[in-house]
Amino acid sequence: MDKFLTVSQIKPREAKPKERKERSYSEPIKINDDGLVSARELHEFLEVGRDFTTWIKGRIIKYDFDENIDFIIIESFHQNGGKGGRPEKDYVITIDMAKELSMVENNAKGKQARKYFIQVEKAWNSPEMIMKRALEFANKQVESLKLESKEHMKLIEEQKPKVVFADAVSTSKTSILVGELAKILKQNGIDVGAVRLFTWLRDNGYLIKRKGTDWNMPTQRSMEQGLFEIKESTHLNGDGVNVTTKTPKVTGKGQQYFINKFLNKED
Incomplete structure (x- = not known):
């Protein structure tokens, strides 16, 4: 039987009004499903002539029992004539400790309790019980x-x-406009329009913020990161002059980068 105790094994009990109860020989002391015993109940059964606290503390010191190995101290509540309960300490002990406490009491009750614990241990370690626990x-x-x-x-x-x-975006080979990226984000629960997205990209250093011919063009940093490319095109204006225009486009890598950034921001 595992001798080490954990707090999860302990189920605090509610002490009942103190009254003498005759227990049957077959089950003189209650043992929980984890093979642990209330020292208060054992003290009551053994009919020790001293108060519980003095008795248990003395036995722990004299016989060198170790906390968290042989016992754990918990708080339970003692009912006080219907006027509520007051907390009291209990010691939840292993069967090995219970056997030794019973034996050193050196009286008929102690012998009865020790025999009972031995029987419980035998039953606990039977093939049937081992299989049941497994x-x-x-x-x-x-x-x-x-x-x-x-x-x-x-x-x-x-x-x-x-x-x-x-x-899906990470494998994209097609660059798209910033406005198209805004639409894709909106379709996936991120409500940002093209104007706000342009503002965010400028404020966060991805597009040039300074007014002029380079306004809204990718910064050196975002170009080096491969997030944008610049699409150049020429056309004739109303005066018949060739005009070159530059448009920032978000690369496949940039699409994945900004999508992940916004999704994580949403989370």
């Missing part, structure tokens, strides 16, 4: 994995549109 543990693990899987699948479903969208 199945219970396996069932808990299966339920836990089902829950984790369900939560994981929910997250995948929530993220799927964003992941598929970003992955």
Whole structure:
């Protein structure tokens, strides 16, 4: 039987009004499903002539019991004549510790309790009980994995549109206008129009903010990052003069970059 205790094993009890109860020989002291015993209940059963706190502290010191190995201290509540409860300490102990405490009491009750704990240990370590605990543990693990899987699948479903969208863009070889990028973002839940997107790109150093012939052109940094390219075209104006115009276009890499940036910003 595992001798080490964890807080998760402990189930705080509510102490009942103090009254003498005759327990049957077959189950003189309650043992929980983790094989742990209330020292207060053991003290009551052993009919020790001292108060509980003095008794348990003395036994711990004399027989060198270790906290978190042989016992854990918890708080329970003692009912006080219907006027509410007051907290009191209990010591939740292992069967090994319970056996030793019973033996050193050196009375008939102690012998009865020790025999009982030995019987419980034998039953606990029987092949049937070992298999039962193994199945219970396996069932808990299966339920836990089902829950984790369900939560994981929910997250995948929530993220799927964003992941598929970003992955599709990453393979794009076509450069698009900033206004087209704004439309794609809007279709995917990011409400930003072309004007606001241009403003954001300028404010964050991707497009030139300074008024002039280079206004709204990609900065040196964004060009080096491969986020933009400049599309040049020529046409005749009303006076019959050839005019060259420059338009910033977002590359496939730039589309993925800005989409990821905005999606993460939304999250």
